Amino acid sequence: MIKSISSILHSLLIITLMLTPAIGKEFTAEPFKSTPQNTDRTWFSSQIFDGNEWWAAITNDGSWCTYQYMDAPGGRWPRATANSAIYNSGLWIGATVNGEVRVSAVQYGSEFSPGPITAPGVPADPWDEAYRTYKLNRWDSPGITDWVEWPEILGAPVYDNFEPWLPLDQTLFSVYNDLNEDHIFPSASLGAEVRQTIIGGVTDTDNGLNRTFFVQYEIINRSSDDWNDACFSIWSDPDIDEATNDYVGIDTTLHLAYAYSAANGDLVYPNPPAIGYQLLDNSYEDGLSAFVSWSIDIPEPSSAVEAYNSQHGLNFDGTDIIDPGTGIASPFMVPGDPVAGNGWIDPTAADKRLLMTLGGEIVAAGDTVTFIIAVTIAQGTDNLNSITKLLADAAEAKAFWEADFAGVATVDRPILTSDQLLSSFGLLPTEPGQTTSGVLELANTGNQTLTGSLEFPAGSGYSASPTSFSIAAGLTEPIMISFTAPDAQPTTSFIPDEYATIQEAIDAAQLSFFHELMDIPSNDPYAGQENNTAVNIHMEFPGDLILVDVGTYQENLVIEQRSIHLEALGMAEETIIDGSGTDRCLTFNNSPESSVKGFTIQNGSANSGGGIIITEGWFEISHNRFINNYADYGGAIYASGNGRIHHNQLTDNTADWGGAARLNQGGIDFINNTLWNNTATIDGDALFLRSPAHRIFNNIIWPAGSNAAIAVNY
Numbered sequence: 001m002i003k004s005i006s007s008i009l010h011s012l013l014i015i016t017l018m019l020t021p022a023i024g025k026e027f028t029a030e031p032f033k034s035t036p037q038n039t040d041r042t043w044f045s046s047q048i049f050d051g052n053e054w055w056a057a058i059t060n061d062g063s064w065c066t067y068q069y070m071d072a073p074g075g076r077w078p079r080a081t082a083n084s085a086i087y088n089s090g091l092w093i094g095a096t097v098n099g100e101v102r103v104s105a106v107q108y109g110s111e112f113s114p115g116p117i118t119a120p121g122v123p124a125d126p127w128d129e130a131y132r133t134y135k136l137n138r139w140d141s142p143g144i145t146d147w148v149e150w151p152e153i154l155g156a157p158v159y160d161n162f163e164p165w166l167p168l169d170q171t172l173f174s175v176y177n178d179l180n181e182d183h184i185f186p187s188a189s190l191g192a193e194v195r196q197t198i199i200g201g202v203t204d205t206d207n208g209l210n211r212t213f214f215v216q217y218e219i220i221n222r223s224s225d226d227w228n229d230a231c232f233s234i235w236s237d238p239d240i241d242e243a244t245n246d247y248v249g250i251d252t253t254l255h256l257a258y259a260y261s262a263a264n265g266d267l268v269y270p271n272p273p274a275i276g277y278q279l280l281d282n283s284y285e286d287g288l289s290a291f292v293s294w295s296i297d298i299p300e301p302s303s304a305v306e307a308y309n310s311q312h313g314l315n316f317d318g319t320d321i322i323d324p325g326t327g328i329a330s331p332f333m334v335p336g337d338p339v340a341g342n343g344w345i346d347p348t349a350a351d352k353r354l355l356m357t358l359g360g361e362i363v364a365a366g367d368t369v370t371f372i373i374a375v376t377i378a379q380g381t382d383n384l385n386s387i388t389k390l391l392a393d394a395a396e397a398k399a400f401w402e403a404d405f406a407g408v409a410t411v412d413r414p415i416l417t418s419d420q421l422l423s424s425f426g427l428l429p430t431e432p433g434q435t436t437s438g439v440l441e442l443a444n445t446g447n448q449t450l451t452g453s454l455e456f457p458a459g460s461g462y463s464a465s466p467t468s469f470s471i472a473a474g475l476t477e478p479i480m481i482s483f484t485a486p487d488a489q490p491t492t493s494f495i496p497d498e499y500a501t502i503q504e505a506i507d508a509a510q511l512s513f514f515h516e517l518m519d520i521p522s523n524d525p526y527a528g529q530e531n532n533t534a535v536n537i538h539m540e541f542p543g544d545l546i547l548v549d550v551g552t553y554q555e556n557l558v559i560e561q562r563s564i565h566l567e568a569l570g571m572a573e574e575t576i577i578d579g580s581g582t583d584r585c586l587t588f589n590n591s592p593e594s595s596v597k598g599f600t601i602q603n604g605s606a607n608s609g610g611g612i613i614i615t616e617g618w619f620e621i622s623h624n625r626f627i628n629n630y631a632d633y634g635g636a637i638y639a640s641g642n643g644r645i646h647h648n649q650l651t652d653n654t655a656d657w658g659g660a661a662r663l664n665q666g667g668i669d670f671i672n673n674t675l676w677n678n679t680a681t682i683d684g685d686a687l688f689l690r691s692p693a694h695r696i697f698n699n700i701i702w703p704a705g706s707n708a709a710i711a712v713n714y
Helices: 304-311 385-402 502-508
Strands: 002-005 013-018 046-049 055-059 084-097 100-105 117-119 134-137 170-177 192-200 212-221 227-238 246-251 256-261 274-282 290-295 352-363 368-378 435-444 450-453 462-465 468-471 476-484 492-495 513-518 533-538 544-548 551-553 557-560 564-568 575-578 586-589 593-597 600-602 605-608 612-614 618-622 625-627 630-633 637-646 649-651 654-657 661-671 674-676 679-683 687-689 695-702 710-713
Touching (some): 046 170, 084 192, 084 368, 212 227, 212 385, 227 256, 227 304, 256 352, 274 385, 290 304, 304 352, 435 468, 476 533, 612 618
Parallel strands (some): 492 544, 551 575, 564 593, 575 600, 586 612, 593 618, 600 625, 612 637, 625 649, 654 679, 661 695, 674 695
Antiparallel strands (some): 002 710, 013 695, 084 227, 170 192, 246 256, 274 368, 290 352
């Protein structure tokens, strides 16, 4: 939901905007990712699907691959890595009931709650342990709790002998309903009871089954009213490593929606994979009826009517979506072929959401609708070849499904897992010359002994004890990870007396953030060849001071893993960092404590923050002039984290969102700045805010465009 503070054109605004007095939360998780405001939900039970190469978090309120498990992307691949694939996903149901549009949905919150419907309009107790997420492995003992209590009475699938259905290595089951007070799209409930089963596993050959899990829905109309023109959709927020770098598409012949990366060489994936969501079967005996997509900065539906129109492949207002190439109305957005470069192809990389829909039928009171999707990930030789590989892998997975998994040769194996492998494993800060340690706990959830080792680059300062492990099936082992910081003292350098360029001085400065990739080679064949789990430590170091004399420095500065304080010796008008219109002026990456004071920062150009981008740690940006910078997000400044931006002049900067600045996650004091003649092509001529923890006060704003001076979207 976007809320705007309207601009007064050609008028002087002195803005004091106290969004909240609270301290901002620590910046974590994924680059440039900010979860929308409505995260209301009722759930108490989660499980992990880890039966093949996927790691997918499941909650008992209808979310899968859900961020809710650890406030980070909920779908990872390969399994024992921090590699992001999907942030959150779930079900939408829409229909008209007695002429009224009703929609129940999962986004970042959920309109579903655990448990069945016990009578029309009466939900079960959502906190009853019987309505947890159940999980069974092929090798589990029939004596374990989830086997003994497998809820056949709630619709959990079983064989003819009433034993739990385990066609592959792993089955998860949950039941939930929409008689909930949490509303994403406020409307009356449909009275839907949903029985959700997720299965997956591996076979002894390398094929698409090893990279696929299946989601089966059984949806019962427990109300006393018919659902007219009922639609059933899968909503997903794919994040293939970098949240803002995704394209989407649809293959209408294969009934396969997909997401892929805009370019190669992402932060983690050198060859980024593609993710597919394929409709395999349904009780309608029909294919997909619509496919639409949005990005984080283009508002998603904000009402039940807008959501329902989206399920029909229409614009929010109910008008047709027009294929820009043919000029013909189509319920399927971007159905072209990006590999061949034909047809309507997604033109803009962004933080995308997708919605694929099956529907258009009447579901009478008491009737049941079923459908099954396969979620597949595939990696080719580059971003587009990954689509080609995805189509082949999805076809293999579908063939196994259609054959009731006949011919699947199961594989007994260890399964390496640890929640700590799914994000940066951070040690507590330490002072120069001191050692800090933390415990990494590895688990083996398979049925064979897990063996392996932990490896760090030589000279990194990191060590593991023990360096190798042997973990029996079902057990865990703690590993002590330690880091010894260098014995360093802060220095001061002068430009150009000691270094010809500012970048040379930066590169010579002391590291204060020590980031390494920990590799855990093991005999788990489906955990990924390289774990790529980041191990981080912030050395408590005040930072090096770089003093810059008067002059124009045509540089695109990158400050990485260092605490740097850049300060101009002369007037800001005389000490200039010029990006030359080719790249960003200053990039701060993993810089725990940094500052920039007294410069003119001009002619920068980038996707995010043409003048400066800083996305973690504490920072101070003060007494600078930002002139003629451009970015898609935040013309002059793109900032996340915790810090202060004060006494700056921001003039003639442009962006799509946030002409002068975009403040993303965290809690930033934006104080005593002057914003003059900045423009945004979409929203936020002066500022675009993505967190309620920012504090905006005592700024002078003279907006130049016709959009809101300050736009807020969180």
